[in-house]
Amino acid sequence: MVRWARVFIIGAALALGGHAWALVYCNITDVKVDVLSNGTQVTIAADGVLDYTNADGTWSMRYFRGRTLQLLFGGARSKVGKNFIDVSKYPVSSVQISVSPSAKEGIGILLSVNAMTETDFEITRSADRQSVIVTVKSTRTLEAEAAGATEQAGTQQLLEVTSREGLGTIHAVNAQVHEVFARLARELGVDIAVDDGVERKVSVYLTDMPAETLLRSVARAAGLALVQTDDGTYMVSEGVVQDLATYRLTETRSFRLDNIQAAEAAQLLPSFIFPYIHQNAPQNAVVVTAQEDMLKKIESDLDTIDVAPPQIMIEVLAVEFQNTRDAERSLGITFTNASNAATYDAGLGNISYSTIGLLPADFLTSLRWLESKGKAIIKAQPRMAVLNGHWGRIFIGTTRFIEVEVTQYGTATKRIQGVNVGVTLGVLPWTGSGGEITTTISPKVSSIAELDPKTGLPVLSTRDANTQVRTKDGETIVIGGLTLEQEQVVNQKTPILGDIPLLGKLFRRRVTQRTTSELVIFVTPRLLDDSGRLPDAAEEQDVRERFLEAGSKWQEPRTIRISPEDLRAGRWQRAETK
Numbered sequence: 087m088v089r090w091a092r093v094f095i096i097g098a099a100l101a102l103g104g105h106a107w108a109l110v111y112c113n114i115t116d117v118k119v120d121v122l123s124n125g126t127q128v129t130i131a132a133d134g135v136l137d138y139t140n141a142d143g144t145w146s147m148r149y150f151r152g153r154t155l156q157l158l159f160g161g162a163r164s165k166v167g168k169n170f171i172d173v174s175k176y177p178v179s180s181v182q183i184s185v186s187p188s189a190k191e192g193i194g195i196l197l198s199v200n201a202m203t204e205t206d207f208e209i210t211r212s213a214d215r216q217s218v219i220v221t222v223k224s225t226r227t228l229e230a231e232a233a234g235a236t237e238q239a240g241t242q243q244l245l246e247v248t249s250r251e252g253l254g255t256i257h258a259v260n261a262q263v264h265e266v267f268a269r270l271a272r273e274l275g276v277d278i279a280v281d282d283g284v285e286r287k288v289s290v291y292l293t294d295m296p297a298e299t300l301l302r303s304v305a306r307a308a309g310l311a312l313v314q315t316d317d318g319t320y321m322v323s324e325g326v327v328q329d330l331a332t333y334r335l336t337e338t339r340s341f342r343l344d345n346i347q348a349a350e351a352a353q354l355l356p357s358f359i360f361p362y363i364h365q366n367a368p369q370n371a372v373v374v375t376a377q378e379d380m381l382k383k384i385e386s387d388l389d390t391i392d393v394a395p396p397q398i399m400i401e402v403l404a405v406e407f408q409n410t411r412d413a414e415r416s417l418g419i420t421f422t423n424a425s426n427a428a429t430y431d432a433g434l435g436n437i438s439y440s441t442i443g444l445l446p447a448d449f450l451t452s453l454r455w456l457e458s459k460g461k462a463i464i465k466a467q468p469r470m471a472v473l474n475g476h477w478g479r480i481f482i483g484t485t486r487f488i489e490v491e492v493t494q495y496g497t498a499t500k501r502i503q504g505v506n507v508g509v510t511l512g513v514l515p516w517t518g519s520g521g522e523i524t525t526t527i528s529p530k531v532s533s534i535a536e537l538d539p540k541t542g543l544p545v546l547s548t549r550d551a552n553t554q555v556r557t558k559d560g561e562t563i564v565i566g567g568l569t570l571e572q573e574q575v576v577n578q579k580t581p582i583l584g585d586i587p588l589l590g591k592l593f594r595r596r597v598t599q600r601t602t603s604e605l606v607i608f609v610t611p612r613l614l615d616d617s618g619r620l621p622d623a624a625e626e627q628d629v630r631e632r633f634l635e636a637g638s639k640w641q642e643p644r645t646i647r648i649s650p651e652d653l654r655a656g657r658w659q660r661a662e663t664k
Contacts, residue, residue, distance in 0.1 A: 111193050112136055112216075113165040117181055119173050125224040126178040128199055130159075131217045137161060138209075138218055141196065141357075143188065150207040154357065155220065157209070158186055159195040168283035169326050169361070177201045177224045184326055184361030187352065196360060249273045253294040256304065260287045263308055267322060270301060281323040281332070284310060302379075311335070311377040325377050326361040339381055342371040345394040354391050359384065394616060396474040398515040398523060403608040404465040404482045405453065445562050445608070465605065471614060475516050482607075483508010483532075507533055511565075515611045521559055523611045528552045529565055557611065565607040 112134030120127045130136065139146050141156035164183050171181040179200045186194035199207065199220055208221040244259040247269040254274050258266055264280050266288060271278040274297040288308040292300055301320055305312035311325030313335040327333045343351055348365045351372055355363065362380060364373045374384050456462035465482055472478040487502045512528035530550035555563050579585075580593040612620060 111161045111163060113163050114159065114183070114195060114197075115165050117166055117171060117183070117197075119171070119175060119178065119181070121175050122221070125205075126173070126175050126222045128173075128178065128181060128220040128222065129217055130157075130197060130220070132159075132162060133216070135215045136211075136218055137215075148209055150209070151204065152207075153201050153204050155199045155201075155207045155209075155222075156357065157197050157199075157218065157220075159197065159218075160186070161193060162195045163193060164195050168285065169324055170283075170286070172286045177203060177205045178222050182358060187360055187364055198357065245269060247273045250294075252296065254297060254300045255293045255295075256300065257291050259289045261289070262286075263288055263310070263322075266304060267301075270304070274300070276301070277319040279319055279321050281321075283324060284322060306379075311380065313377050325380055327375055333375075336375050336377050337381060338373065338375045339385075340366060340369070340371045340373050341385060341388050342369060343388065343392045345392050348372050351388060351391060355384070355387060396517055397471050397614040398474060398517060399469065399471045399612040399614050399620070400478055400480075400513050400515065401608075401610040401612065402466065402468050402480055402511065402513075403610075404467070404509070405606050405608070406463040406465050407456075407604050407606060408461050444560060445610075472513070472515060475514070477512055477514045480511045480513070481506065481508060482511065482605075509605065509607070511607065511609075513609065513611075517613060521613070522556055523559060523613070524554060524556045525563065525609070525611055526552070526554050527563065527565065527609065529607070559613045560610065563609040563611075565609065566604070 112132045114130060114132050114136070116129075116131045118129045118131065120129070136159060137146075138157045138159050141158050143158050143160060164185075166183055169183045171183075173180055179202045182198040182200065184196050184198075185192065186196040188194060199222065201207075201222060206223045208223065210219045210221070211217065212219065243261060244257060245261040245265060246255075246257045247266075248255045254270065256266070256270065263284055263286055267278045267280050270276070276297055278301070286308060288304065290304055290307045292303055295303065298314075302312055305322060311323050313321045313323075315321060315335075321335050323332050323335060325332070325336070327336055348367060348370050352360070352363055352365055359380075362374055362376045362384065364375075365371075366373050372384075372388060374381055376384070453462060453464070457464060466480070468480050470478050470480070484507055486505050486507050508531075510530045510532070512526075512530075514526040514528075515523050516525075517523045528550065530548060532548045557563060578595050578597060579590070583593040584590045586593075614620060
């Protein structure tokens with residue numbers, strides 16, 4: 087009976103899981119810090135089962151090395167009563183508790199354990215799963231820590247506050263913040279209210295400052311928020327909204343971004359201000375709830391990082407040469423000198439890269455001449471602009487539709503299968519402030535090899551490579567070693583006589599033509615200005631004219647159907663003429 091009761095309760099909980107009123111969570115009730123012989127231990131206790139992951143919410147970790155450990159308690163709320171705990175016990179400096187930016191309905195706590203130096207963290211759980219224990223390891227022994235504590239205890243605490251002619255002076259060493267503001271209130275004759283959750287010490291030395299300037303300087307030195315109410319009272323708090331009293335002292339503003347995504351901008355800001363910021367993805371905005379000084383600082387930081395990334399234009403010229411020697415003589419490019427141009431071994435199928443610098447001034451004219459003589463064919467001349475550090479992809483080839491036989495449930499059926507055959511070129515350019523462009527180039531050559539005997543589907547033969555090349559703006563990268571072997575079957579017949587039954591075979595014939603050519607790809611990355619144009623207006627106009635000229639020669643692609651018999655016989659390309 088007990089087993090059945092447990093099953094029923096679990097099933098009921100799952101059935102109600104989609105309703106907000108059935109959402110199960112726990113409360114973090116205490117954060118305790120203990121000094122060990124070889125480190126410091128932070129215990130996070132809750133009134134229920136406490137589950138945690140890393141800050142991204144993707145996985146639960148046991149070990150971590152760094153200066154700040156962030157744990158996400160996705161199903162928890164904080165009842166600790168404060169969001170900043172000053173530990174100051176080596177190697178732990180402080181513990182911060184905040185609402186996670188991804189929290190829903192206020193459920194989700196992000197806890198940060200900050201260390202004084204890079205160290206090792208070990209995360210374990212208690213037997214009842216209601217506590218998470220973080221052990222921060224240290225190279226110091228307990229005796230050394232005790233000696234340091236004794237030395238620190240011997241350090242004299244100092245707090246002196248004076249005022250003269252409306253100007254205040256403060257000299258504080260390791261003084262409690264509550265006492266500091268109390269003395270300032272008495273000496274300056276102002277009303278100050280300090281939140282009970284503020285617990286820390288401050289050391290400052292400020293002389294002859296107006297009251298408001300002095301108060302704000304002390305608050306900034308302690309990392310606190312200072313707001314003056316309508317009745318003139320100064321309110322001091324942590325600044326992170328945890329209750330109604332703090333919320334009344336803050337403002338909410340939305341900062342829309344123009345060049346980067348809100349999620350990316352939030353990650354670029356310091357992690358300790360995550361409690362202040364939220365993301366508005368539909369508007370690509372960062373929403374901030376904080377007091378005035380913090381709002382101004384975050385707005386300034388967002389303006390700094392919201393900068394348009396550089397744009398890079400990629401010009402690709404794919405040329406099919408019947409003989410690369412003709413290209414060497416006519417284009418002024420040496421394909422066999424590794425110090426000056428691209429070198430590749432078409433026989434072995436090796437794909438190689440090289441930089442040839444700026445193309446000769448008469449390059450396109452000479453290329454058109456080779457094209458007119460049938461010694462070269464310009465397969466494609468695409469032009470695209472990509473953002474700095476983003477991929478751009480170009481496909482040079484055809485989509486072949488193959489007639490295949492597929493057997494299903496003992497019945498053979500025929501269908502048309504589309505296959506992309508050709509060269510796919512992936513380009514990822516990146517540039518810094520020096521004007522040079524580092525380009526990651528990833529070409530992939532695919533062709534139909536055979537039909538799978540079981541499925542009847544075509545099997546693709548592919549060759550791919552990946553490399554990085556650094557060039558100056560406007561220099562050209564050459565990709566060679568892309569060998570194309572084509573076999574074309576042409577059916578010819580004599581008009582009328584070829585259509586006579588039986589005797590028509592005497593007036594028809596099949597001719598097989600085999601050709602081998604080399605496909606060479608020229609890749610030229612160019613830096614664009616902020617408006618997305620080339621810096622040189624004349625060059626920009628020349629590129630546009632060439633782009634329009636290439637577009638006017640575009641033709642509708644043909645659909646070539648290949649029968650299974652021709653495919654098995656190795657005739658990948660078939661053209662029927664009469």
